[in-house]
Amino acid sequence: MSSTTQFLEIPRADGSTGRIAYDDQGTGPLALLAPGMGDVRATFRFLTPLLLAAGYRVVTTDYRGMGESDTGWAEYSSEATGRDLAALLQHLDAGPALLYGNSYSAASAVHVAADHPELLRGVVLAGAFVRDAPANLTGRIATFLISRPLLTRPVWFAWWPNMFPKRPADYAEYLAAVKANLKEPGRTKAYAQMCGGTHSPAEAKLPAAKGSGVPVLVLMGTADKDFPDAVAEANWVGEQLGAPVELLDGGGHHPQVDAPEQVRDLILGFDPQSPAAAK
Template sequence: MSTVTNPGTTQFVQVERPDGSVGRIAYDDQGTGPAVLLAPGMGTTRATFRHLVPVLLRAGYRVITTDYRGLGESDTGWDEYSSAATADDLAALIRHIDAGPVLLYGNSYTAASAVHLAADHPELLRGAVLSGPFVRSLPAPNLVGKITYALMAKPLFTRTLWMVWFPHMFPKRPADYAEMRAAVDANLREPGRAKVFAQMCAGTHDAAEAKLPRAKASGVPMLVIMGTADEDFPNAVDEGRFVAESVNGRLELLDGYGHQPHEETPEQIADLITGFDPAR
C-alpha cells in the first residue's frame, strides 16, 4: 500500500452540473495568511504537492490544494473534462473559501485553467504561476508520439501508457517517487477514473490558446516556470519563452528539472512563489 497521502483533511465544494445534479470537488485548506491555491497537472492528484505545502506553510501562507474533477478524491460523472471546465471549478472553489484574490499555481493542464481564469475572472487572482504550462495544443514530436497520444485517448490503454510515461516527468526524482507513482496508479484503477483521464487526453488546449491575449491584457501578474529537461515539450525552453511572452509574464528556467518541479525542488518553487507574490 502506498504511503503517499494528501497533505491535509479532505473537504468538498459542491458544483452544480448542467443537468441540475451536484458534483463534489475535493480540496484541503491549511494555515493562515495570504491564500495560495495549488492545482495539479493532468493525470495526478493534489498529493503531488505534499513536499511544497509544508514549505509554504512555514513561509506564512494559507495553502489550499485541490483535485480537479474526475481524479483524486473529486467526483466523476461530469459531462465535460477540459481546462475550461476546471477553471470554472477553481473559480467556484476560490469563491467558496472566501479568501479574496488568490495566488494560483497551475501545473501543466491546470496552467491552461489559469489562463482561462485570468481572461474571464481576473478579480479572483492576485497572480498566477504557470508551471510546465500546456496552454496551447502542440503536435506530437514524432510518429511514436503521435501513436501514443492516440492510444492514450482510449480508456483500455490510458492507465498503462500513463504509467509508462510517468518516470519521464521526473529527471530528478523525489525520495518517495515510487510511492507517488503507485498512488497515482491506484487512483486511476478506481471505477471511472481511467475513462475520465482518456477524455482529458482526447481534448485540446485550443480554447486556452485563444484566450491568451485576454489573459495578457487582464493585468494579472504571471510567472512562468519551465524545467529545461521537461520531456513533455518538443523544446521546453522555447515553449517557456512563448508562454511568457504570450501572457506578459516573467520566465524562470530551472536547469535539469522536469514537468513537475514542485516535486523535484519544492524549496526552490516556494522561493519563486514568495519572491513573485504581489502580496509580499
C-alpha cells in the first residue's frame, strides 16, 4: 500500500461531490486513525510507523474541511464526520476495523459504533469529546469567539500550546503546517462552524454504542487541559460505554503524539485481532 494521498468521493445533497483524503499503508488487520479538532492526519506521524511495524494496515484520514479533504460542505459536525468514516470503511471493504478517534473524532467514532457496528472490531477513544463538556464563563466566551471566523485562528493557536505538555521535537514545524492548512481557502470558515457545533447527538448515542457489542478503550492524558478534570471525564466516558480507561501520566490532548509507544502497546493489548494476538 502507498502513502500517497487517496480520495474517497462522497455525494453531497446539492448534487456535487466532496472528497475525503486518506492514506493507506501496510497489510494486516485494518486500523483507521482519525485526528482531533483543528488538526490533520499527520498527527499520527509517530504512531503510524509503530503500528505498521507491528503488522497493521494503517489508514489515516483528514475529516471534511481540514487537511487535504475538501471544503464546501453544507454540514461540519462530528456526526457528519462519523458518516464519512463509515463511508470510508465501507469503501475500504477490509472487514471490521479498529477505529481510533482523537478529541472531536471520538464523538464521530461513537456514531459509527452505534450506527454501523458491523464495520468495527474495536474503538479507541483518545482525549475523547463525546458530549458538550461543562465549561466555566471563560470557556463559554472562548467557544463563542472561536466560532467567529475572523477570530477562529487567533483563538485556536493561542490555545494550541496547552495541548502539548510534552512537546515533540518537530513541534514548531508541525504547528506551522497546521497554521498553513487553516489559511487555505474555506478552511477557517469550516473550522469555525465545527467549533460552534455540538456533541449532544453523540452523547445521545452512547447507550446504543454500548449496546452494539463493539469493544471500546478510553485513553486520556492526565494533563489534558481541554477538560476541567481530565481523569473524571475519562472515567465518565468509560462508565457510559462500559469501557476500560487507561490514563497516560502527564500526557496531553493528543496521546498519539505524547506517548506513541505506549499507545501502540495499549492498542496491541486491546485489539483481539491484533498481529500480536495472532502470533
